[in-house]
Amino acid sequence: xxxxxxxxxxxxxxxxxxxxxxxxxxxxxxxxxxxxxxxxxxxxxxxxxxxxxxxxxxxxxxxxxxxxxxxxxxxxxxxxxxxxxxxxxxxxxxxxxxxxxxxxxxxxxxxxxxxxxxxxxxxxxxxxxxxxxxxxxxxxxxxxxxxxxxxxxxxxxxxxxxxxxxxxxxxxxxxxxxxxxxxxxxxxxxxxxxxxxxxxxxxxxxxxxxxxxxxxxxxxxxx
Amino acid sequence: xxxxxxxxxxxxxxxxxxxxxxxxxxxxxxxxxxxxxxxxxxxxxxxxxxxxxxxxxxxxxxxxxxxxxxxxxxxxxxxxxxxxxxxxxxxxxxxxxxxxxxxxxxxxxxxxxxxxxxxxxxxxxxxxxxxxxxxxxxxxxxxxxxxxxxxxxxxxxxxxxxxxxxxxxxxxxxxxxxxxxxxxxxxxxxxxxxxxxxxxxxxxxxxxxxxxxxxxxxxxxxx
Numbered sequence: 001x002x003x004x005x006x007x008x009x010x011x012x013x014x015x016x017x018x019x020x021x022x023x024x025x026x027x028x029x030x031x032x033x034x035x036x037x038x039x040x041x042x043x044x045x046x047x048x049x050x051x052x053x054x055x056x057x058x059x060x061x062x063x064x065x066x067x068x069x070x071x072x073x074x075x076x077x078x079x080x081x082x083x084x085x086x087x088x089x090x091x092x093x094x095x096x097x098x099x100x101x102x103x104x105x106x107x108x109x110x111x112x113x114x115x116x117x118x119x120x121x122x123x124x125x126x127x128x129x130x131x132x133x134x135x136x137x138x139x140x141x142x143x144x145x146x147x148x149x150x151x152x153x154x155x156x157x158x159x160x161x162x163x164x165x166x167x168x169x170x171x172x173x174x175x176x177x178x179x180x181x182x183x184x185x186x187x188x189x190x191x192x193x194x195x196x197x198x199x200x201x202x203x204x205x206x207x208x209x210x211x212x213x214x215x216x217x218x219x220x221x222x223x
Numbered sequence: 224x225x226x227x228x229x230x231x232x233x234x235x236x237x238x239x240x241x242x243x244x245x246x247x248x249x250x251x252x253x254x255x256x257x258x259x260x261x262x263x264x265x266x267x268x269x270x271x272x273x274x275x276x277x278x279x280x281x282x283x284x285x286x287x288x289x290x291x292x293x294x295x296x297x298x299x300x301x302x303x304x305x306x307x308x309x310x311x312x313x314x315x316x317x318x319x320x321x322x323x324x325x326x327x328x329x330x331x332x333x334x335x336x337x338x339x340x341x342x343x344x345x346x347x348x349x350x351x352x353x354x355x356x357x358x359x360x361x362x363x364x365x366x367x368x369x370x371x372x373x374x375x376x377x378x379x380x381x382x383x384x385x386x387x388x389x390x391x392x393x394x395x396x397x398x399x400x401x402x403x404x405x406x407x408x409x410x411x412x413x414x415x416x417x418x419x420x421x422x423x424x425x426x427x428x429x430x431x432x433x434x435x436x437x438x439x440x441x442x443x444x445x446x
Binding site (some may be wrong): 042122144173 | 364
C-alpha cells in the first residue's frame with residue numbers, strides 16, 4: 001500500500017511561520033514594535049522590563065504579555081508598574097508559538113501601543129525555534145550563567161538581534177568575560193548587538209532604551 | 224466514517240515510561256546508581272559533577288553522560304577528571320528522553336560502574352516531563368536565578384528528589400533566601416531534600432557526596 005510521509009516538525013514550523021507573518025503585518029499596521037524577550041530562568045527578564053518601563057513609560061505606550069508555564073508573579077509585578085499587561089499560561093509547554101502570541105495580542109488590545117513585549121518562557125532552546133512575529137528578538141545572557149553559553153545553545157544566539165549581558169555588576173565574582181562572550185556570539189551571528197547591563201544597578205539600561213527608541217521611531221515612520 | 228483519536232502526548236509519555244522502566248531494571252541488575260542531573264543553563268551542573276568526582280572518584284567507579292544540544296565542552300572538561308564519559312547530542316531537542324538515555328548507556332558500557340550521571344540539557348521545563356529511568360533526580364537551583372523559581376517551574380521542583388542551592392557563596396549579593404526557596408519547594412514536594420552548596424568554594428559538597436554514598440550502598444545491597 002502506498003503511503004505518505006508527513007514531516008511533522010517541518011509542518012508545525014511552516015504553520016507557525018504563517019501565523020508569525022500575520023502578527024508581523026498587524027504590528028506594522030498598528031505602528032507597534034513587538035519585542036520577543038528571551039533568556040534562561042532567572043536571567044532577569046522581568047527586572048530588565050521594569051527598568052525599560054521606568055525609562056520609556058512616560059513617552060511611549062507600553063504593553064507586556066507575560067508567558068509562564070504557571071503562576072502570575074511576573075504579571076503582578078509588571079502591572080504594578082502601570083502598563084497594560086496580560087498573563088499567558090502555556091500549560092506545561094516550554095515556549096510560546098505564533099498562535100499563542102496572536103491570541104495574547106487579541107486579548108490584550110494592542111491598539112495605540114508603541115511598544116509590546118512578550119516575556120517568553122525561561123528557556124534557551126525551544127523559544128529560539130518558534131518565530132512569534134516579533135520585530136526584535138532581545139535576549140538576556142546573565143553573567144552568572146557563564147560566557148560559554150553561546151557554544152552550548154547556539155540557535156538562541158544565532159536568532160537574537162539584541163543580546164544583553166545582564167548582572168554585569170557581578171562580573172568580578174563570576175567566570176564571565178564580556179569580550180569572550182561577544183566573540184563567541186559574533187562567530188554565530190555577525191549582526192548581533194551585545195550590550196552589558198545591570199537591571200539591578202541600572203548600568204547600561206539607558207543605551208538599551210535608546211536602541212528601542214530608534215526602532216520605535218522607524219516603526220512609526222513606516223506606519 | 225469512524226475514526227480513532229490518538230492522544231499523541233500521552234502515547235509518547237507512555238512509551239517513554241516503558242523505556243525508563245527497562246533502564247531502571249538494568250541499573251538495578253548492574254548495581255549502578257543512575258542520577259539525572261538537571262537545572263537551568265549555567266546553574267553549575269558540570270562544576271558540581273567535578274566536585275563530586277573529586278570527592279568520590281577514588282572509592283567508586285563513576286560514569287558521566289553529557290547531553291547537549293550541541294558542542295562537547297562539558298564532555299572534554301569531565302573526561303579530563305578521569306572518569307568514563309560519553310557526549311550525547313540531542314540535535315535541537317530540549318531534553319533527554321528514556322530512549323536516548325538507553326542508547327547512551329549502551330554506548331558507554333556501564334558494566335562495573337557504581338554511579339552514573341546523566342547531565343541533562345539546561346532547561347527547567349521539558350526534562351521534568353521525561354523520566355529517563357533514574358534512581359535519583361538531582362536538580363540545581365542556582366542562587367542568582369532567584370528564590371521564586373519553584374513558583375514558575377513547579378513540575379521540575381515536584382519531580383526532583385535532591386535539590387541543591389548552588390552558588391550559595393553569592394547569596395549576600397542576590398535576592399535569594401534559602402528558607403523561602405525551601406518552603407516553596409516543600410509546598411510542591413514534601414519529600415524533597417534541599418542542600419545549600421557552592422561548587423566553586425566546595426561548601427556543602429561533602430554532604431551531597433555523603434547523600435550519594437548512602438544511596439550507592441543501598442543499591443549495592445539490592446544487587
